Amino acid sequence: MNKLSELAKYLVDLKDQEFIELVKKRLDDGDDPMEMIQECNTGMVEVGMRFERGEYYISELIMSSEILKKAMVYLEPLMGDLKKGPSKGTVVIGTVKDDIHDIGKNIAATLIKGSGYEVVDLAKVLGLSALLNLTFPSMKAVVDALKEAGIRDQVTVIIGGAPCNEEVRQSVGADHFALDATKGVKICQQVYGK
Amino acid sequence: MTLQTELGMPLPMAGYMLAPFDNLADGLRGLNGIMVDIFKQPDKVMEACDAIIPHIVNTALALADPLRRYPIFMPLHRGNVPFLSPKQFETFYWPSFKKAMNMLIDAGYTIRAYLEGDWGPNWHHFREMPKGKIICDIDVQGDIFKAKEDLKGYQCIAGGMPESTLILGTPDQVRERTKLLCETVGQDGGYIINGGCSIPYDTKPENYRAMIDAVLEYGRYKDSIDFEPQINPNPPEGWKPLPKGMVTPWQVKRDELGEIKGDENLIRIGWETLEHMAFNWLWAWIW
Numbered sequence: 001m002n003k004l005s006e007l008a009k010y011l012v013d014l015k016d017q018e019f020i021e022l023v024k025k026r027l028d029d030g031d032d033p034m035e036m037i038q039e040c041n042t043g044m045v046e047v048g049m050r051f052e053r054g055e056y057y058i059s060e061l062i063m064s065s066e067i068l069k070k071a072m073v074y075l076e077p078l079m080g081d082l083k084k085g086p087s088k089g090t091v092v093i094g095t096v097k098d099d100i101h102d103i104g105k106n107i108a109a110t111l112i113k114g115s116g117y118e119v120v121d122l123a124k125v126l127g128l129s130a131l132l133n134l135t136f137p138s139m140k141a142v143v144d145a146l147k148e149a150g151i152r153d154q155v156t157v158i159i160g161g162a163p164c165n166e167e168v169r170q171s172v173g174a175d176h177f178a179l180d181a182t183k184g185v186k187i188c189q190q191v192y193g194k
Numbered sequence: 195m196t197l198q199t200e201l202g203m204p205l206p207m208a209g210y211m212l213a214p215f216d217n218l219a220d221g222l223r224g225l226n227g228i229m230v231d232i233f234k235q236p237d238k239v240m241e242a243c244d245a246i247i248p249h250i251v252n253t254a255l256a257l258a259d260p261l262r263r264y265p266i267f268m269p270l271h272r273g274n275v276p277f278l279s280p281k282q283f284e285t286f287y288w289p290s291f292k293k294a295m296n297m298l299i300d301a302g303y304t305i306r307a308y309l310e311g312d313w314g315p316n317w318h319h320f321r322e323m324p325k326g327k328i329i330c331d332i333d334v335q336g337d338i339f340k341a342k343e344d345l346k347g348y349q350c351i352a353g354g355m356p357e358s359t360l361i362l363g364t365p366d367q368v369r370e371r372t373k374l375l376c377e378t379v380g381q382d383g384g385y386i387i388n389g390g391c392s393i394p395y396d397t398k399p400e401n402y403r404a405m406i407d408a409v410l411e412y413g414r415y416k417d418s419i420d421f422e423p424q425i426n427p428n429p430p431e432g433w434k435p436l437p438k439g440m441v442t443p444w445q446v447k448r449d450e451l452g453e454i455k456g457d458e459n460l461i462r463i464g465w466e467t468l469e470h471m472a473f474n475w476l477w478a479w480i481w
Contacts, residue, residue: 057279062229133357171362
């Protein structure tokens with residue numbers, strides 16, 4: 001586990017006032033914004049691990065990402081063309097047809113982004129998110145479409161959300177299922193090797 | 195409704211309410227908003243939950259079964275792990291929820307609490323409520339066997355049949371699961387077999403048939419049904435109704451109108467009936 005900088009520690013401990021003041025101070029002192037973002041990423045990974053250990057709950061996950069958003073207001077404009085630092089890989093994620101629930105997907109996307117991936121399109125990992133069990137046929141349709149397009153083996157498909165389990169995974173033909181966001185991040189790390 | 199009017203089947207529920215915290219979170223602050231609120235302004239969150247109670251109870255009673263046959267439904271979103279920690283649940287979610295439930299029970303109603311997700315660390319609180327007044331739907335993520343242990347003798351539990359088995363499984367798998375449930379959580383009453391949430395639209399008909407057959411074979415308490423539906427149009431004695439919620443109270447309109455010739459009540463009664471309907475309609479949207 002990487003050592004946490006003071007900035008990362010404030011983020012992990014949800015001390016939003018101290019965090020923002022340190023961001024401003026370090027920018028005034030001429031610190032590299034990219035480095036600061038990397039430190040924040042490390043912090044978010046630690047938040048994810050505390051969630052896995054049952055020390056943190058979704059309340060803390062959301063609070064930490066809201067604090068991070070505030071920092072990005074200062075840091076993002078300074079990034080210019082460099083975006084948010086080197087991306088570890090790209091992940092596409094979406095809620096499946098006939099479902100409208102997106103909270104789980106948003107949490108997963110935030111954590112995956114926070115762990116250093118680009119969450120956009122054209123990717124090696126495809127995430128399908130749902131809450132309703134009537135979406136199983138839609139999930140299968142997506143996997144079948146990948147087969148028809150001849151790219152099924154180029155893409156790792158992860159299904160997520162409350163109704164997913166091993167039986168569902170086999171039935172729709174996905175590669176993995178993840179019942180929470182941190183598992184999703186782990187699978188991305190396996191695929192991209194980092 | 196067809197099942198009720200043509201075949202005499204009871205409805206599983208009538209009317210609904212959210213826990214005050216869920217109402218505040220889903221309808222008014224959003225998920226991100228409420229999570230930041232519990233860190234940055236916890237006192238206001240608790241105050242807001244209390245302030246919401248009379249409005250949502252008002253609306254729930256307006257929509258409930260007038261004959262008090264069926265429970266009032268409550269889909270409960272944020273009371274599960276991992277949204278809130280058990281400590282956050284006890285501080286922010288439970289106190290106002292308990293007050294609101296008690297107001298419905300005092301008015302003569304029962305409650306159907308759908309415990310979405312895994313309520314395992316928190317459902318023991320239902321032992322604080324009047325016995326036998328609540329059905330707790332135990333979702334697939336919750337442990338139905340533990341729920342029976344924790345709530346036996348206090349409240350009814352429902353669930354136990356995973357939706358994915360009904361949709362994707364075989365009649366033999368359904369039968370085996372039903373037998374297990376009848377022989378364990380079905381013992382000593384207080385259990386309704388169901389999906390974690392409900393019986394899904396895509397259930398294979400042969401699976402549903404297998405479940406019914408298995409219940410008839412393994413789940414009999416006795417061979418006759420001597421049950422009378424409880425029909426009760428009246429609230430318990432001594433119950434005081436809540437003031438009816440209005441969008442614009444009559445007094446405000448009256449002041450606007452100035453002098454009214456003739457019997458004011460002719461207008462007031464119509465006005466208040468419509469305002470009360472509008473009030474309930476608006477509050478029903480906040481979720």
